[in-house]
Amino acid sequence: MGKPVSGGAVVSALAVLTALAVGGCTVQPAGTDDAGARSPVRIQVSHPPSDDKPGATATPAPAPKKATPAPSPPPPVLWSRGDSGRDVRELQARLRQVAWLYDGPTGSYDDLTETAVKGFQGKRGLPRTGKTDTVTWQRLLRMTREPGQWELFLMGGQPAAYPDPRCLTGRVLCISKTSRTLRWMIDGRTVSTVAVRFGSQYTPTREGVFSVYWKSRHHVSTLYDSPMPYAMFFSGGQAVHYSSDFAARGYGGASHGCVNVRDETAIAAIFAEVSNGDKVVVHW
Template sequence: MRPGDSGPAVRALQARLRQIGWFDGDVTDYYGTRTTAAVRGFQTKRGLAATGLLDEPTWQRLVAMTHPPTTDELNNVVPAPQPLSWDVDSRCLTGFVICISKTTRSLTVVRDGTARYAMDVRFGSEMEPTREGVFHITWKKVDVVSNLYHTPMPYSMFFSGGQAIHYSSNFARLGYNGSSHGCVNVRDWDGMVRLYNETPVGTTVVIHW
């Protein structure tokens, strides 16, 4: 696809780009300047030819990093907020905090003491435990492969040495029948992408029982 094209395929392209933070605002059926800039930015970041045109290598890379857009995503429908209960820790009540409970095996995004959304998480084993305490996101990267275990760690947000919050296909497939090597595993792809895009470096992470 290229500038001037229109139709549902353009809308789907914009929705996928929006999932990973490259397209802002409502999606449309028109491939204009916003789409061109988003595609070019994505290509530059991934080391592809930065033409602003959607070629096959760009499309395949984008598909690998995103999911098929939902009906709501294609129609610019923002999900209504739902009341959310969470495992309260006093250290999570001020500012923007990623509050992680080992008791309930949940990650809750908290802003000024109000829970915004939550996800299931999995931790390390007794041999490779996930550290507890108050941390901060030190760096983040979408495409990460573990140097030690050679496994993908998409949308990694590092908070303590090599320990990170990241999506885990193994957790998505096996659930709690496995464990991480110390990281906080997330099995909700959409939730992890959202969290990654909303979380700046320096964000507080609290891991508690």
């Protein structure tokens, strides 16, 4: 028979069991080391297999790259430097309306027009190409109005009016106030046409049938002390002549009654052909 268990041992055992129960743990079997003391149980934790090296962290897979959209093709170009015609004249007239062009309209897409288009484009965040493409043109159309005949031919170049019947015979300087043009005509055939400017409301150019009575190549006005090259006098002090002011300012100014011509080369050629006694017709 074994030795009887003392009351103290029973009490100690009960105290241990009570403490374990209160801590929420259960008694686990324990091994015994060489000294006979109980050793804690080692629990083996299994991990899912991994191809990574020990201690390495997994690298997330890269996100797929978004496809870059193809660039949009540039808008079609309507007009660019070197072009000419009525459409270019309208472009220039509209650029004048928004104060990007101060010369013209001339009908020729020159360096001044190209610079004006670049400025207009840059102000509105468009590519500064200097070429009028469809996007630039539509933006300009929304900001301007349809130019009238006066605006389109502010610097001349307007199609000449049909000749007055009095211009159809002989050698005639046929001058129209309606179209602001001068036709040099011989027997009903137009030899050349130039843009002209007339007198103001207070110094109007006379209308009617006259004749050239005096030509003065290097004339200077004694009344206004202003040059009047290639002057061909037809009525008192009124003459057809070249005007540098007309060439510079267009129809922003006026003469003192003379018929001003802005194309110096053209008026020089007409001056060389016209003779004293040739007819001059000023009409509407």
